[in-house]
Amino acid sequence: MRIDSLDALPGLVPGLYRGLTLHFLDTSSEHGRRVLEYLFPGVDAAAYDDFGVLPSVITVDALVIGDDYKAQVKALQRAFETPGPGQLMHPWLGPMSVILEEPASIAFSARELRVARINVRLKRVQSGGGLAQILSGLGAGVTGLIAAAQGLINLVGSRVISTARGAAVRRTVRIVNEAASAVTPPSEGARLLPEIRALLSASSPQTPATFGPWIGKAVAVLSAVSEQPAVAPAIETAAPATALAKIAVATGIASRLMAAIPTAPSDVDAALLSAVAAQFLAAAARQADYADFASRREATAYRTTVTTALAELADRAEVLGSETYQASTSELIRAARRVSSAVVVEINEVVGRLPDVLVFSADREHDAWQVAQHIAGDTPGQIEAVYLDIVSRNRPRHPAFMEGSTIEALEIR
Structure with missing residues (x-):
């Protein structure tokens, strides 16, 4: 499920309804309370009864674009006709459970080939809204992704025989060190990569119990927030690595680790590589709140990079053949998708404030x-x-x- 197959046309923002992509043109929402007004003869002041929060109504004007636009429209038609609540991935408001308030409109035009226009009004279902709101937060999503990755490492330690897991840990350690050595040092953080490489080469874990803390030290450096002092220091020192530099290093290492998953010698190796890549991507996503993007281009490039990498991570985790990892990889996939959704919501908010x-x-x-x-x-x-x-x-x-x-x-x- 990719929610950043963006830029089919300039200016569009991606969203999802029941897992199907919509390219948002405009969207609006209505909010308020259900208030009943009583009018009495001879009494100037009206009386009111408050019947609680009015369910939010979301209006969406979107496009379906592509050579297969008719197939996409038929899939959307089936989704609109499906009974019960469905999930809407709103590009600004995040995930929410909704139902159709009125029939959706699908329009074609001879002046717009390979394009269909969608207009739909959706009513937000309040039940479960608190949980959806919690899961839509970037911080909570990052925490969940790291926990899911650590759970996968713990599963290897408890369900795999010692000989196999020890060999897999040693091979994974070697691949991680090679990936860190292959990343190009960013200009904004000259000391960042040497610090990461030093932490990774300082020790060589032999078991999953020591493997988790070993990789956690490097991830902690990439997740840390660099604070800028209000007053310049008296002695000139090297500037701390910026959030953009940490993002570049984290995504660079994660992409090399994911490239090694298809050729991993066993499912144990693939599981460990998936867990490590997930932690580096979590660090890259965490820096979204602190990155100083110069323009919309840089922000959308970051959004595309991170969401594409998270989608690739989910694809890699889905092909683990052994049933041993099914529950843990499913949690990892769900956590990756939650983080991807949160990154899209976060960056869409930032893009509107940036120059082009x-x-x-x-x-x-x-x-x-x-x-x-x-x-x-x-x-x-x-x-x-x-x-x-x-x-x-x-x-x-x-x-x-x-x-x-x-x-x-x-x-x-």
């Missing part, structure tokens, strides 16, 4: 300073900042002679 990246077509060489004046000419105080952004974003050989077919610059707000 402007792209200019260049048929000839341009001077970066002239481009900056073109963008920020009405606000002279920002010209220098725009100029520096153009140089750092495009990396020309010389700022006065910018080559290439396009020039990128951050939008001014």
Whole structure:
């Protein structure tokens, strides 16, 4: 279940209804209380009875896009006709249980090929809403994913014979160290990767009981929040790693671990690799609240990277052949999907507050300073900042002679 098959058209935001993808154009919700008004003859003041919270009504205008749009529409039609509550993955409000308030509308147009328009009004079912609200939080989702990964490691320790699990732990330790060595060091955290590598090479666990704390030390470094002091220190020290640097390292290691799962020599190795990858992805998701994204492009790129990696983790966990791991991998898959949903909700909230990246077509060489004046000419105080952004974003050989077919610059707000 991928909820970030985004950008089929620019400006659309992905969501799900009963597991089926909808590309949201607009959405609104109605909230209030059920109040009954009494009017009496000869009495100016009315009387009111409060009958509790009014169930929220969610209105969704969305698109179905693709070469198989007719098949998608038929699947949605069956979903709309299915009795009982269904789950809506709202891109801003998170997961919720809903029922149809009125029949859904599906529209086709000769002016819009490979596209169908969906309009539906859904009433939120209040029962279970508290649990859904808890599970939609990013912090709770990350905690659940780490717990599910640790549960999978504990299962290996209790259900696998000592010879097999010891060999699998040693092989996994070697793969983790190789993955950490292969990641490119981020520019914003020069000391981050050496610290991770030092922690991983400091000891070599032999059993699942020591394997969990061993990997937990590295994950804790990537999950930690870097606090910026209000006053600069008297002695200049190396800047702490930024949240973006920690995200890059965590996703880089996790992707290499997941690439090793299909060729793992046994299900024990695959289970351990899945658990370690899940913990690194949990660390990357935790940093979403603290990452300083420069533009919408960076935020949506992070969202796509993390949600795609979590979907891949779920796919890898689903193919573990042994029934021994079925319950634990199912919990890991559910936890990964909850985190993926929470990341989408979190980043969709952030994207609306960020500037976009402007792209200019260049048929000839341009001077970066002239481009900056073109963008920020009405606000002279920002010209220098725009100029520096153009140089750092495009990396020309010389700022006065910018080559290439396009020039990128951050939008001014």
